[in-house]
Amino acid sequence: MLQELVHGVAAAFTIGYVSLGLTLFAGVIIWRASILYLIYRNRPREVPITSRSYSVGKWIKNFQFITSAPAQILQASVALGFSSTFAMPSLNEFHVLVAGQQDVEAVCNSDEDVLSFHEAMTDRMQHYYTMWGFKHDGTDPHDNVPIRTVKVLLRKHIPTLRPLIQKKIQDGYSTVIANGHKIDEWTAVSIFQLSKSIVEETNVQVILGDELGSNPECVKAAIRYSIDAVVAAELCRQLPSILTPLIAPMIMSWSGAMSKVAMFIQSTLEKRTQESMENPINNKVYNDCIQWTMESSNTPAQRTTSRLVAQIIGLLLASSHQMSMVLVYVLYALCDHPEFIEPLRQEIAEAMATNPEDPLKEMHLLDSFLTEVSRLHPPDALTVQRKVKKEFTTPSGAIVPPGNLIAIPILAQSRNPQVFVDPDRFDGRRFLLKKDQTQGINAVSRFTDLRQSYLFWGAPRKACPGRWYVSEALKQAMVHLLTHYDFKLKDESLSRFLYWTTAIFPRPDRVILLKRRYY
Numbered sequence: 001m002l003q004e005l006v007h008g009v010a011a012a013f014t015i016g017y018v019s020l021g022l023t024l025f026a027g028v029i030i031w032r033a034s035i036l037y038l039i040y041r042n043r044p045r046e047v048p049i050t051s052r053s054y055s056v057g058k059w060i061k062n063f064q065f066i067t068s069a070p071a072q073i074l075q076a077s078v079a080l081g082f083s084s085t086f087a088m089p090s091l092n093e094f095h096v097l098v099a100g101q102q103d104v105e106a107v108c109n110s111d112e113d114v115l116s117f118h119e120a121m122t123d124r125m126q127h128y129y130t131m132w133g134f135k136h137d138g139t140d141p142h143d144n145v146p147i148r149t150v151k152v153l154l155r156k157h158i159p160t161l162r163p164l165i166q167k168k169i170q171d172g173y174s175t176v177i178a179n180g181h182k183i184d185e186w187t188a189v190s191i192f193q194l195s196k197s198i199v200e201e202t203n204v205q206v207i208l209g210d211e212l213g214s215n216p217e218c219v220k221a222a223i224r225y226s227i228d229a230v231v232a233a234e235l236c237r238q239l240p241s242i243l244t245p246l247i248a249p250m251i252m253s254w255s256g257a258m259s260k261v262a263m264f265i266q267s268t269l270e271k272r273t274q275e276s277m278e279n280p281i282n283n284k285v286y287n288d289c290i291q292w293t294m295e296s297s298n299t300p301a302q303r304t305t306s307r308l309v310a311q312i313i314g315l316l317l318a319s320s321h322q323m324s325m326v327l328v329y330v331l332y333a334l335c336d337h338p339e340f341i342e343p344l345r346q347e348i349a350e351a352m353a354t355n356p357e358d359p360l361k362e363m364h365l366l367d368s369f370l371t372e373v374s375r376l377h378p379p380d381a382l383t384v385q386r387k388v389k390k391e392f393t394t395p396s397g398a399i400v401p402p403g404n405l406i407a408i409p410i411l412a413q414s415r416n417p418q419v420f421v422d423p424d425r426f427d428g429r430r431f432l433l434k435k436d437q438t439q440g441i442n443a444v445s446r447f448t449d450l451r452q453s454y455l456f457w458g459a460p461r462k463a464c465p466g467r468w469y470v471s472e473a474l475k476q477a478m479v480h481l482l483t484h485y486d487f488k489l490k491d492e493s494l495s496r497f498l499y500w501t502t503a504i505f506p507r508p509d510r511v512i513l514l515k516r517r518y519y
Contacts (some may be wrong), residue, residue, distance in 0.1 A: 010508050017031055039089055039402070044096050047398035048086040050076045050417040065090050065099035066238065069502045070381035070411055073097060076411030086360075088185045088499070090405075091238060097409040101159045102395035104408055104452070107384055108459035115406060117387035117462060123387060125401060126236050130229040131317060132262050134310035139301045143341045145293060145311060151293040151465035154206070158472050159358070160287055161206060168205045168213065169476050172198035173484075177514060186513040194327055196223060199324040202473050207316050208265065209288035218264045224257035225313075234500055258313070265290065265309050289315055323470050327477055328506040329377035330370065333426065335512065338459070340428045345482050360475050368431040370447045370474060374456045375414045376426060381502040382407040384459045408455055412465060416478050419453045438514070486515045 050072070065072065068338070073088065080086055098107050107115060118136045121127070127134045140146075176197045180187040200223040203211035212218045228465045232251035236244045252258050254400055273330050293311050297303045324392070334341060344365060351362035360366070385407040392400045400406055416421045420430075431445045448467045452458045457464045464470070481487065490511040498505045 016180075020272055037414055042093065042401045042403045044091075044404060045394075045399040047096065047400075048080065048084060049094075050086060050088045055313040055489040059304040059340075066501055067499050070499050070504055073381050073409050073502070074412045074415065077409055078415075082412060082416040082418060083212070085394055085396050087398075087400075087404075090162060093117045093504075094400075094404045094497060095382070096388075096399075096400050096404055096406045097404065097412075098394060099409070099413075100396055101452075103398070107386065107408065108455070109270075109461060110392070114388075114390045114392055117386055118391050119387040119389065120385045120405060124385070125229070126244060126248055127314070128374075129235050129236075129244065129252060131314045132190075132260075132310040132465060133306060134314050136487055139299070145296045145302055147465050148288055149165060149292040150315065150469070152464065153296070154289060155160060155468045157287050158468060162472070162476075164205055164210075164213075165202055165473060165476055166245060166480070168201040169198055169473070169480050172201040172478060182513070183513065186515050188511050190508060190511050191331055191489075191512040192324075192508045194512065195327040195331065195506075196226075196320075198477050199327060199473065200226070200321055203316060203319050203323075205288075206469065206473075207289040209268065209286055209317065210291055212264050212268060216263070218261065219254050219394045220313060221257045221260035221264070222316060222320075224255050225261050226317055228252055228255055228257055229317050230321060234295065234503070236341060237266060237501065243263060257451050261313060261316070262309050269294070270306055271306055302343070319466060319469070323473065325379040325504075325506055326374060326470075329379075330373050330474065330478060331487075331512060333369070333373045333377075333428075333486065334478075334488075335492075338428055341482065342477075344369065348479055348482060360472070360479075363475065363479075364444055365429065367445060367447045370478070371431040371445070371449075371456075372426060374447075375420070375430075375454055377504070378410050378414070378456060379504055381409060381411040381504065383410040383455050384408045388481050391408065399475070399482065405465055410429075410455060414454060447475075470502065484517055486517050488513050 007125065011228050025279055031280050034186045068240075069090070071093075076086055076088060083099055083105050085100065087094045087096045089095075111153065113349065122136065125131070127136070138180045173194070176189050176194045177187050180189040199217065201219060202215075203267075204222050208222075209217065228251060232248045235251065236248050236253070239247060271293065272291065290312055293315070294303075294309060297308060297311075301307065316507055328472070346357070346361050347365050351359040355362050385405060388402050388406055390402060390405065394400070417423050433445045450457055450463055452460070457467050460508070490513055494507075494508055494510060496507055
């Protein structure tokens with residue numbers, strides 16, 4: 001009798017699990033069918049489309065967009081001669097990828113209520129869940145707080161912060177190398193982990209200040225937080241939006257890193273607010289983004305603790321993710337092109353002797369090298385990404401309905417032979433400008449320059465406000481490496497990148513060998 005009861009219960013559970021599985025499968029099919037219908041209904045018009053989004057075969061094949069989108073985009077751009085705007089179906093909408101000067105300028109100069117930067121980034125990053133409840137709303141509709149914090153105050157204080165940035169970069173190298181694996185006279189370390197450590201050590205110092213920047217628990221939480229945020233955002237992009245309120249908080253709470261970072265920031269905010277109330281005349285001077293965010297927040301809604309915490313966490317994430325990837329690509333380029341190592345070292349030595357207060361200003365080859373790395377290896381295949389809010393017609397005649405994404409294919413743009421001579425060849429001197437002997441002008445090209453031909457920093461009207469800080473940190477990381485270490489890749493033949501939709505991620509398991517350099 002008991003045995004029959006047990007078998008009956010087991011059978012019931014089995015049937016229940018099978019029913020649940022079938023229900024979930026049916027739900028996924030219905031969800032994808034509805035997405036396909038919406039993609040088809042909102043398809044762009046009067047523009048080449050790379051494939052049909054609504055065929056069953058394409059539905060299955062289109063999942064390859066997750067793992068090969070940059071290659072697909074580059075292939076389509078080449079086939080169209082780099083000069084034609086075209087549309088490509090992704091998993092959830094069409095990507096309309098613009099080419100030609102007029103179309104590019106039209107997208108770059110569009111209004112937010114027509115082509116929305118904020119909605120495109122919200123769809124991609126899920127700010128509310130990955131940035132401590134941050135919402136882009138009427139609290140700061142024109143982003144005045146982060147722009148003033150980063151573009152004005154951080155840039156202004158870079159000379160003051162320079163010794164601290166140098167120290168944190170040095171600590172980042174030392175921390176990873178101390179935990180590396182010894183191979184004869186070399187130390188083997190993960191090239192991505194090395195980059196993350198350098199960038200995160202520096203970011204916590206610059207954004208969160210001295211106290212939190214020297215707190216190992218806070219630094220560790222900040223490093224883990226940026227990983228959690230990217231994983232949560234990218235995973236939720238591929239799942240039904242109805243699951244986002246469940247999946248995103250679960251991922252973000254798994255390690256508790258975001259909550260820890262928020263707790264540290266909130267404690268610092270409260271401490272500084274109390275200090276200013278007790279001694280409003282002789283306030284202690286803090287040179288970090290926590291302080292500058294407080295100073296740049298002018299309305300009661302902007303000054304709430306929750307808004308300040310979310311704003312600062314957003315700065316932390318924005319400064320860490322792509323900058324660490326660019327540094328990985330820089331390290332690869334130095335290993336792949338050792339012929340530039342000695343010229344760069346010579347330039348560094350001469351610049352330090354000529355202008356010890358600001359030697360980076362004299363390092364023109366370093367600027368050109370960084371620019372060339374970013375040209376060939378952007379962290380994403382797309383730039384100037386905008387969500388279409390109102391039907392948009394490009395100068396070339398493409399009609400793009402609301403709900404689609406419009407962007408510039410920067411990876412393809414960098415391979416355009418009409419813009420760059422021998423575009424697939426790495427040339428670290430490509431962006432060096434010659435002296436104009438007739439005018440007596442020493443023309444200089446900077447990594448931070450905005451170029452219509454290559455929009456690494458985004459649209460000129462809304463270019464990255466933190467590019468001067470990013471440039472400073474990356475250059476300091478390069479200078480420290482070139483000055484203090486010899487280096488090489490452990491295995492040059494291994495693949496180096498992973499594609500996840502349009503993002504281009506460095507593989508975390510690739511290894512660089514470092515050896516202390518004595519001179």
